[in-house]
Amino acid sequence: MTEETTGHAQSDLGALSDQELRGAEALRRIVADGIEAILRPAGFEPCAKLAWIRGAGELQHVVALLVRRGMYDVQWGVVSPEAVPFLWGRPAQRGDVGDAVLSGTPGTVHHPPAAQSFRLEPTVRLGAVSKISAGLSVDMGRVEQRLSGFSSRRELRTYLMANRDAKDRRDFVIPANLPLKLFVATALAIIDGDQMACGLLAETEHAMAPYKDEISTGRLERLRKGTQGLCP
Structure with missing residues (x-):
């Protein structure tokens, strides 16, 4: 590859990373590439808006992407459905990380986390989306491994x-x-x-x-x- 073609390739990559996406499309890509690409092959399935669940013997593993005032935060939990009535006086709600008897964040599993929290503006550069997705995929791998230790x-x-x-x-x-x-x-x-x-x-x-x-x-x-x- 000549210096000229190398320069063109780098310019193209830079232009691509500067491409802007609407917030909803950015979130869709982050969820697909940063979360589901790791969790779905490990046995998790979508169960609610921005939540994923995996049956594990007597327990359930839940990962949720919580939204608060424009901030997105990952939380994981281990749910014992039968314990929820003792905690809250009501039946368990499938996929509700708030029902967990053990819960944390990617940062409690490994500090510092790669991309535990992020904010999405109305438009987001593709380069930023790729960076968030890459970080989340690292976090999800660590969380999935940690959760796999609980089944009874x-x-x-x-x-x-x-x-x-x-x-x-x-x-x-x-x-x-x-x-x-x-x-x-x-x-x-x-x-x-x-x-x-x-x-x-x-x-x-x-x-x-x-x-x-x-x-x-x-x-x-x-x-x-x-x-x-x-x-x-």
Whole structure:
């Protein structure tokens, strides 16, 4: 290749990267190239707007692209559908990352993340779209691998209770605080019919004693009802 042809090729690439896309088309390309290209081959399927789900034994893995005031943020979660009524007093909603009993972001799995958050203007340069997509594909690969480690309630419970610090600083955001983590572990044990739920309930009641809000008291009451017939 001559210097002249090399110069033309570089000029063409530069012009292509400067091409502008409407925001909706930019998002479509980012989702296709940065998220679905990684998650779909790994067994995830779209289940709601900008959310993907994968069945994993007793659990579900969920990845969501959340939109807040023009910002897009990736959140992942491990959902135990049977635990959602204990948490929220209602049935699980398929693909709702807010139902997760364990959740985080790409940045909690690997810091710094490649492209965990981004903003899209009404028009976006193709070069920026390609950069975001490339970063997200790296993040999605790491998240998918991390989620693949959870398929049963027992292993999730064991993982959670391996750390009893007041604030768990491992690779997740929720349930980092010990009272909520104890609550989740107790709920998972109740679902499994494991009498370890009895001791965990006592710990949870002690840890949650300072919390008098309606959500916390409702959660404790549902746990107590769940242990009836299980604990002596």
